[in-house]
Amino acid sequence: MSAIESETPAPFGLGAYWICLRGIVWREGLRFLHQRERFVSALVRPLVWLFIFAAGFRQVLGVSIIPPYETYVLYDVYITPGLIAMIQLFNGMQSSLSMVYDREMGSMRLLLVSPAPRWFLLTAKLIAGVAVSILQVYAYLVVAYFWEIEPPTPWGYVTILPALILSGLMLGALGMVLSSLVKQLENFAGVMNFVIFPMFFASSALYPLWRVQEGSPWLATVCRLNPFTYAVELIRFAFWGKVDPVSLAVVAGCAVVFLAAAIIAYDPARGMLMRRGG
Amino acid sequence: MNARTTPSKAATLPAALAVEHVSHAYGARKALDDVSFEVAAATFAVLIGLNGAGKSTLFSIITHLYAARGGSVSVFGFDVGRQSGAALARIGVVFQSRTLDLDLTVDQNLRYQAALHGVAGGEARARGSALLQRVGLADRAHDRVRELSGGQMRRVEIARALVHRPRLLLLDEPTAGLDVRARADILALTRGLVATDGVSVLWTTHLVDEVKPDDSVIVLHEGRVLAADRAQAVMAAAGAQTVGDAFARLTGAAEEAAS
Numbered sequence: 001m002s003a004i005e006s007e008t009p010a011p012f013g014l015g016a017y018w019i020c021l022r023g024i025v026w027r028e029g030l031r032f033l034h035q036r037e038r039f040v041s042a043l044v045r046p047l048v049w050l051f052i053f054a055a056g057f058r059q060v061l062g063v064s065i066i067p068p069y070e071t072y073v074l075y076d077v078y079i080t081p082g083l084i085a086m087i088q089l090f091n092g093m094q095s096s097l098s099m100v101y102d103r104e105m106g107s108m109r110l111l112l113v114s115p116a117p118r119w120f121l122l123t124a125k126l127i128a129g130v131a132v133s134i135l136q137v138y139a140y141l142v143v144a145y146f147w148e149i150e151p152p153t154p155w156g157y158v159t160i161l162p163a164l165i166l167s168g169l170m171l172g173a174l175g176m177v178l179s180s181l182v183k184q185l186e187n188f189a190g191v192m193n194f195v196i197f198p199m200f201f202a203s204s205a206l207y208p209l210w211r212v213q214e215g216s217p218w219l220a221t222v223c224r225l226n227p228f229t230y231a232v233e234l235i236r237f238a239f240w241g242k243v244d245p246v247s248l249a250v251v252a253g254c255a256v257v258f259l260a261a262a263i264i265a266y267d268p269a270r271g272m273l274m275r276r277g278g
Numbered sequence: 279m280n281a282r283t284t285p286s287k288a289a290t291l292p293a294a295l296a297v298e299h300v301s302h303a304y305g306a307r308k309a310l311d312d313v314s315f316e317v318a319a320a321t322f323a324v325l326i327g328l329n330g331a332g333k334s335t336l337f338s339i340i341t342h343l344y345a346a347r348g349g350s351v352s353v354f355g356f357d358v359g360r361q362s363g364a365a366l367a368r369i370g371v372v373f374q375s376r377t378l379d380l381d382l383t384v385d386q387n388l389r390y391q392a393a394l395h396g397v398a399g400g401e402a403r404a405r406g407s408a409l410l411q412r413v414g415l416a417d418r419a420h421d422r423v424r425e426l427s428g429g430q431m432r433r434v435e436i437a438r439a440l441v442h443r444p445r446l447l448l449l450d451e452p453t454a455g456l457d458v459r460a461r462a463d464i465l466a467l468t469r470g471l472v473a474t475d476g477v478s479v480l481w482t483t484h485l486v487d488e489v490k491p492d493d494s495v496i497v498l499h500e501g502r503v504l505a506a507d508r509a510q511a512v513m514a515a516a517g518a519q520t521v522g523d524a525f526a527r528l529t530g531a532a533e534e535a536a537s
Binding site for chain 1: 341342343344345359362363364366367369371373374375376377378379381382386389390391392393394395396397398
């Protein structure tokens with residue numbers, strides 16, 4: 001038989017969408033497994049914070065009883081949701097970095113010549129990134145468990161999952177929007193400095209908002225406007241088996257807005273691909 | 279690998295690729311100016327032009343990376359802008375830059391491409407191994423791409439571009455960076471696809487020696503089509519003995535007219 005005979009290609013049905021999504025997630029997973037340095041650094045970064053920063057601060061900083069906690073918690077327990085969100089933030093930025101790289105190298109175009117609609121391809125790419133970030137988070141949680149950081153009931157490991165999916169989508173979509181704004185790979189270090197660090201520090205990741213409020217009401221306002229704060233709180237509550245409706249609404253809303261912006265940016269008829277000339 | 283496609287049937291099909299009055303500009307800079315040409319089914323067409331002639335822009339528009347400001351492109355009668363799914367399903371693309379995942383195996387790269395086109399499982403595997411046979415790399419299926427030579431990578435990319443059985447194959451400067459022998463291999467392989475499998479090919483290059491007298495040639499220069507015909511006819515019209523000579527005369531005349 002001829003290797004390439006063909007008649008009319010089958011129309012892109014529901015099954016084809018599923019195969020396509022699975023293929024994109026599978027490839028992202030394989031690539032991640034092959035980049036061991038990436039996995040190690042994704043794990044080491046939060047652990048450095050946990051073992052060094054939090055260990056030092058636990059003596060200095062007591063955390064009072066604030067929801068969702070019903071007892072005093074150690075500082076390392078307090079910052080764990082922040083570190084989890086940080087893993088996802090870094091992963092989102094890493095994915096967007098690889099999108100800029102892929103765009104320069106051309107493999108982004110391989111994805112975009114699939115007959116599936118572009119919104120679907122971008123969403124699938126986003127889901128693949130979220131899946132990788134969740135792997136990293138659970139790897140971190142395993143180490144944290146041996147550091148005696150665990151939820152009140154083992155169910156916390158289950159209830160955290162939907163929160164991780166939502167926050168991962170939000171942060172990954174944010175990275176995607178940024179990848180469309182960054183014109184060249186070299187500019188990416190700037191993004192790291194101007195997005196990751198302010199987002200992380202001006203949030204409830206390292207200190208509760210009431211403490212920030214005491215120190216600087218202005219900074220507390222910034223923290224309240226920072227979507228990252230809500231990702232942290234969503235994860236914090238979910239890990240403790242609870243739901244914070246405000247965080248849920250903000251994170252879900254931001255995820256939708258960021259994803260819509262990314263889809264517009266990658267639209268063939270407008271957006272940056274045209275301006276840049278591919 | 280006997281050819282089961284019948285040329286007579288191919289002749290009744292609409293053109294494999296029809297580019298009609300395509301214009302495009304980046305800001306004030308005009309990249310393409312009223313570009314029109316056709317690639318008939320089961321032919322080898324060469325799009326030839328110097329760097330900066332607009333080949334890449336045209337390539338991006340045909341593959342729907344972005345839409346042209348004016349004009350239209352259709353693939354076997356399907357408009358790339360309005361029916362992009364149907365059009366893209368019929369196109370296989372080999373990009374100028376290497377787009378394989380180096381750390382994945384040859385087979386994994388092919389299966390990723392198959393998945394992007396909605397093909398999975400045994401079907402994807404079967405197609406992949408048949409194609410690797412076709413490009414002479416059946417024994418390398420489970421090697422990492424990183425271990426292959428430049429020419430072998432190109433052959434994998436051609437196999438990959440065919441996994442979803444497109445009828446039109448686009449290759450953007452596929453021989454760039456290859457040695458003489460690998461260049462000849464890739465060219466022969468691609469010509470074979472046209473001759474035995476009835477695939478239509480649009481091959482872009484700036485190397486005139488890749489053109490044969492029987493090929494269709496589209497000469498693109500500074501965003502405009504200077505000639506689009508059989509290579510023989512283009513040479514005759516330009517009063518040239520070789521394709522290179524014809525190309526030099528055409529582009530020279532265009533530059534003179536512009537200055």
